[in-house]
Amino acid sequence: MLFFAILATVVATGGAVFDCGRDPTLCQASSVCNMAIGQCICDNATTHTGRDCSIVMANLDQTPCTNTSCQNAGTCTGDGTNSNCHCTEDFTGDQCEIPRYLLDCSGGTNMTLSIVPEGNFVNGAIFIEGRQGDVNCEFTQASPDDPYTITLDHTESSCSDADYNQLQDTYTRKVVILYNSDQVTRRDELVTAVCGDNILTKQTSTVTIGMLNQGLRDKGLGNVPLDSDINFDMTLDGNVINGDLSLGDDVTVEVALAEAGSQKYQAFRLEECSATNNLLDNNVDYRSANFIENSCHVPALASVTLQPMTTNSTTGSVTFMFDAFKFSKGDNLLIRCRIKMCEAAANCVPLGCDLTGAGTGLGRRRRRNVDQEKVLGRVLTIRDPLPANGERTWTTVSDTCNVSTEIIGVIIGMSILIFFLLAICTALAIRALFGNKQHVQKDPFSQSPKTQLSHLSFQGRC
Template sequence: MRFAAVVGCVLALVLVSDAYFDCRRRGMSCNGGACDPITGSCICINNSTAKDCGLGPETTGCVGECQNDGTCTDILGPPSCYCNETFTGPLCELRRSQVECSGENMTITIRPYTGFVGRVYIRDQANNDQCAFEEKTDEATPYYQQIYNLREDCSAIVKNDTPGVGDVTFQREVIVQYNPNLETRIDQIITISCEHIAANTSDLDSTMPSVDVDQRTNLTRDDTKSVYEPVEFEIQERTGGKVTPPVFIGRELRLFFSLKDTAVFKTLNVESCMAVNGLTGSNRKTQNLVQNSCPTIESFEVLRGPPARNSDQTAVVINFDAFKFVDSHELEFECKIRTCKEGDTRCEPETCFGAETGFGRKKRDTGSRMLDDDETVMRRRITVIDPHSSQIITGSPNKSKECIQRIEIIVTIAILAAAVFILFIVTLCLALRALRSRAKTSASSDTDSTTSSDGTRLRIPRVRSVF
């Protein structure tokens, strides 16, 4: 399998309104309402709503929390989760069309509405038993599933440079036919896609088969796609825990690579890693950390030894101390990983030479080259700050400036508030002192005083006139 540079693992789903429910289709019900033969929508009664009149007032009592915008209701019986048309299951946890991608295959699962009596097949392969879906049952709910090779047979579609240059998208189109005997305009077509990002696919053009065009252009549609990622890449604490950014310079961290697609690949190898300052254009700066599977001389200050593997060769760890570029708080790691199948010796660990630390390049230095088969480039980013800096940056430069400005405003307000409080205390003290002074003056005015021969001060009561 040829692929490279996978960024993220995302299940991207493009929903189409009314793609899965149309009351004109066999097996579908309006739950007491009436079916409009023109639009395929239900006309509901008795306070029921939604596409099939199956939704009533929200209630409690459902076993578990409804997912994917499901609603707990009891209009059709005991409390249960009412799902939007794209999902099903007791908690609305299952998508009606789903794809799981690996390095060689795609597993397609279709879950029609309860009461479905039609057919599910790959477009233009309705009568090909080799491409037929297998009907299965899960908790009394039937569904259809099959595993197809990405590039071979059963109307496989290979799109080079899709969605981007160097990418490869593998597709199949699934027809959900609601009448077992007739193909009609209310049937459904579902486009299933597996995206291998930034793949080297120079040998794939010859494998692309011709696919006839279905003239029923008015079929309701849905798109289901998944991005294939054979390796998981995380920035972790040295102990393996999750990192909560930002982190300070010197924090003990590690780069963790683990093989996800163990059905196809048996081991992996980190061939190179470089640090990037997170900027673009002329402001972009890089620092090589690992080259030809060994630490570089330039990485001596930050790496803590060469890449280490687990016992079964399905995970690689690179320990390092957090660092940053002088012009950016964003630190990005760009690493090239090779995945190997059984018997492939290119992922075997290499012996690095150099100082006692083992740093340096390995003896077989192949130099720079283009990505080849079974290589993947992955990127992860983290925010690193200097603990001695007066500015603690926790986001992008603009957000950081806003944060600092807000802190300055808060500090200014706090200082002003403290000054007002102190001024209030001083004013209160002066007022109390003035009141006490006035009280003493008033008391002294009620008596006359004289001084005796020995210097003792005598007070003589004043006789007040009553006239």
């Protein structure tokens, strides 16, 4: 009987996807973040470059940079005295020596996964898919500067067993990276770690960075989207949303006076717009964040806001656009807005807002007058974002050969079967050959062999 040593995989490394939408402060040198694509736009592109616009072109490879200053394809800049390394998405550290994703399967019966998220991760969380809040399934740091790590046995783990593929002899776990532990957006990530074939697969999902704001918790709304005075519509590609949404769908919120409302009111103003997970506000899993406060956009949902409030001068409607997202507790997303209805247009003068984010972004709250206030909203259902669109796979070369015992058994079985078939065919061929000789007669007149073809038989011919 043959025995084969099944060896564990060696360390496998993966990569990261840069997205300044998670934290716009990643963009350097006065550059701005294009939220739609998550890339920094270098305003001074003739002098600066790089994914975060931090590379000064004039300092590329200048003293004291050397060929070994930066590892793993990092770019070195020098000012004559000091040098800096600008790392690719896949690495970090002073010399780009630390991989952002590191999978170690060398233990044979377990896997260790280390992750270094990019940007502000103060409010983030990394956990095994479906196990958020379980301390046995969440990544931890030894110190604030260390990677987030976890080590889990393939089987009989406190965080459930890994998915085992018998044919490939692999163990798989999926890891979710939320850059805000309460919100799930298209900027989050799904990492698939596979021990057994040395592959680390990373898929992109969704995330938001921002502090939660209780906002409209005291408003008992439910789902009441219709009002005779005001139209409150949410559309996708110009069509009213009636079904489920996927993470990243561009949702447009439009508010306008209805025909009946225009006969009563001269103007309106969005005072506040929020998103919640549509749970009761006394539920421990209730989550809420604001798009708009005091008629001004606020940072809480800046990473999913694609277009701030704009007013159509012809129709008087107000719109804003956001990327579909959800909170980590539940798949429903309740969007609701508090709208001030003014009988005199002077009572709904827009407040001064700094929509660039350079200031506080908050307008001064004005004293309420007797004009009516309405609260309208709609509930959206967001499909499960995992796995998300797009997939990137990094493969490393293993130092050992991993062969499945099942595959080896199949090969041995096929070899034995082929051997017996060849033996049977050989025996039948020999039998047929000697059987033919018994049917050969001597012709008494010619004394030459005469083959009686009518008696020849090729039975058992292989």
